[in-house]
Amino acid sequence: MNASKQQILQGALRCFIEKGVEHTSIADIRDSSGISVGSIYHHFGNKDGIVVALFLAGMQDHEARQIAALETADSAEAGVKAIVRCYIDWICEHPDWARFVFRSRTLVENSAQAHLNREQKKAHFLRLKEWFAPHMEQGTLRRLPFEAYHALLIGPAQDFAQRWLAGITRNELAEFRELFAQAAWQAVKVQD
Amino acid sequence: MNASKQQILQGALRCFIEKGVEHTSIADIRDSSGISVGSIYHHFGNKDGIVVALFLAGMQDHEARQIAALETADSAEAGVKAIVRCYIDWICEHPDWARFVFRSRTLVENSAQAHLNREQKKAHFLRLKEWFAPHMEQGTLRRLPFEAYHALLIGPAQDFAQRWLAGITRNELAEFRELFAQAAWQAVKVQD
DNA sequence: GACATAACTAGAATATAATTCTAGAACGAG
DNA sequence: CTCGTTCTAGAATTATATTCTAGTTATGTC
Numbered sequence: 001m002n003a004s005k006q007q008i009l010q011g012a013l014r015c016f017i018e019k020g021v022e023h024t025s026i027a028d029i030r031d032s033s034g035i036s037v038g039s040i041y042h043h044f045g046n047k048d049g050i051v052v053a054l055f056l057a058g059m060q061d062h063e064a065r066q067i068a069a070l071e072t073a074d075s076a077e078a079g080v081k082a083i084v085r086c087y088i089d090w091i092c093e094h095p096d097w098a099r100f101v102f103r104s105r106t107l108v109e110n111s112a113q114a115h116l117n118r119e120q121k122k123a124h125f126l127r128l129k130e131w132f133a134p135h136m137e138q139g140t141l142r143r144l145p146f147e148a149y150h151a152l153l154i155g156p157a158q159d160f161a162q163r164w165l166a167g168i169t170r171n172e173l174a175e176f177r178e179l180f181a182q183a184a185w186q187a188v189k190v191q192d
Numbered sequence: 193m194n195a196s197k198q199q200i201l202q203g204a205l206r207c208f209i210e211k212g213v214e215h216t217s218i219a220d221i222r223d224s225s226g227i228s229v230g231s232i233y234h235h236f237g238n239k240d241g242i243v244v245a246l247f248l249a250g251m252q253d254h255e256a257r258q259i260a261a262l263e264t265a266d267s268a269e270a271g272v273k274a275i276v277r278c279y280i281d282w283i284c285e286h287p288d289w290a291r292f293v294f295r296s297r298t299l300v301e302n303s304a305q306a307h308l309n310r311e312q313k314k315a316h317f318l319r320l321k322e323w324f325a326p327h328m329e330q331g332t333l334r335r336l337p338f339e340a341y342h343a344l345l346i347g348p349a350q351d352f353a354q355r356w357l358a359g360i361t362r363n364e365l366a367e368f369r370e371l372f373a374q375a376a377w378q379a380v381k382v383q384d
Numbered sequence: 385g386a387c388a389t390a391a392c393t394a395g396a397a398t399a400t401a402a403t404t405c406t407a408g409a410a411c412g413a414g
Numbered sequence: 415c416t417c418g419t420t421c422t423a424g425a426a427t428t429a430t431a432t433t434c435t436a437g438t439t440a441t442g443t444c
Binding site: 020022023102103106107109110118144145147148150151152154155156157158159160163166168169171176179180183186187 | 212214294295298299301302310336337339340342343344346347348349350351352355358360361363368371372375378379
């Protein structure tokens with residue numbers, strides 16, 4: 001990737017975190033990155049293009065970690081819990097990044113490049129599915145549509161994380177790591 | 193509330209649903225509502241003001257139903273499940289409204305009137321808390337910080353609902369009603 | 385190495401949309 | 415009735431996204 005493209009992304013992210021996407025102008029990004037308006041449009045087409053690029057990069061980073069975490073898991077329980085812990089850890093380590101991803105999600109979904117996101121997400125879902133399928137076959141995990149898995153595993157952590165990132169809650173996200181991991185396992189394991 | 197204020201809100205909602213908040217101009221709202229630009233600004237200060245007003249109205253509608261649902265519940269289990277079902281039902285009945293609420297949430301949180309939302313949400317949380325507290329005392333519900341409850345009850349349904357509203361999933365939201373209600377109860381009941 | 389072509393950069397020009405301003409109309413309290 | 419306040423209207427202003435034009439640098443080909 002081009003050097004000035006990188007600079008634009010870095011400058012834009014600084015602005016987005018500081019003042020929010022909607023209150024960041026192209027002029028702000030020019031000043032923060034030192035790259036001209038013309039170049040910005042040359043590389044990204046429009047403002048949404050920058051948001052989408054940053055969003056996808058963030059998701060990719062997180063998804064890669066998630067896959068890595070799954071690879072070391074040697075049981076259904078370990079895998080399920082790894083996903084939840086990995087999700088929470090990533091948010092704790094990159095709160096600004098996470099805040100940006102949450103805030104810009106709907107913008108990405110409505111953008112002209114929404115298909116990029118859909119494709120990336122679909123590919124990731126497929127990888128996860130592959131990992132989970134054998135455990136369903138073996139009867140250690142409930143037989144559910146995969147999307148229900150996603151909801152049951154990530155849903156609670158996601159809801160709490162958004163509150164935490166907004167600074168509304170006094171509780172620490174990390175404190176709930178094991179609670180949510182355990183709850184996820186409870187929700188998807190085959191009951192004895 | 194003033195008649196033209198109502199007209200503005202109705203016109204704005206039509207536009208927001210049809211073309212999305214960010215692609216709706218004040219001129220669009222003027223045309224759709226028949227109220228002049230001057231009046232719009234007089235009543236709502238700026239575009240965000242309209243979004244916030246619509247958002248709070250939506251939340252209020254949903255919160256009122258949630259409280260009503262709780263009032264008829266005569267056990268911890270019934271209450272927990274009522275919350276989840278009520279959440280899913282509301283979304284199924286008002287998908288446009290729900291889509292708008294999800295999409296504009298972050299805008300509301302970043303707006304100048306964000307405090308209105310925080311206050312309304314806090315008041316609602318307090319009411320929910322009051323309902324849950326006795327059951328924790330009696331030992332039928334786990335002793336958890338209230339925010340963990342919210343995450344465990346609503347989180348999964350919320351995650352799936354967003355996917356459903358975006359039209360990404362083939363599965364029907366309503367089909368998961370009981371699954372998520374049951375999972376919520378599993379997550380917060382005191383294990384036997 | 386010289387040329388052609390494409391990729392890139394810059395900043396001015398334009399277009400679009402939010403917001404403010406000014407003046408007047410409707411309304412309500414006294 | 416009449417003064418002050420709220421409300422309405424649309425023009426004027428301002429802010430910001432996007433496009434345009436011209437020049438610059440890199441890249442590949444003979």
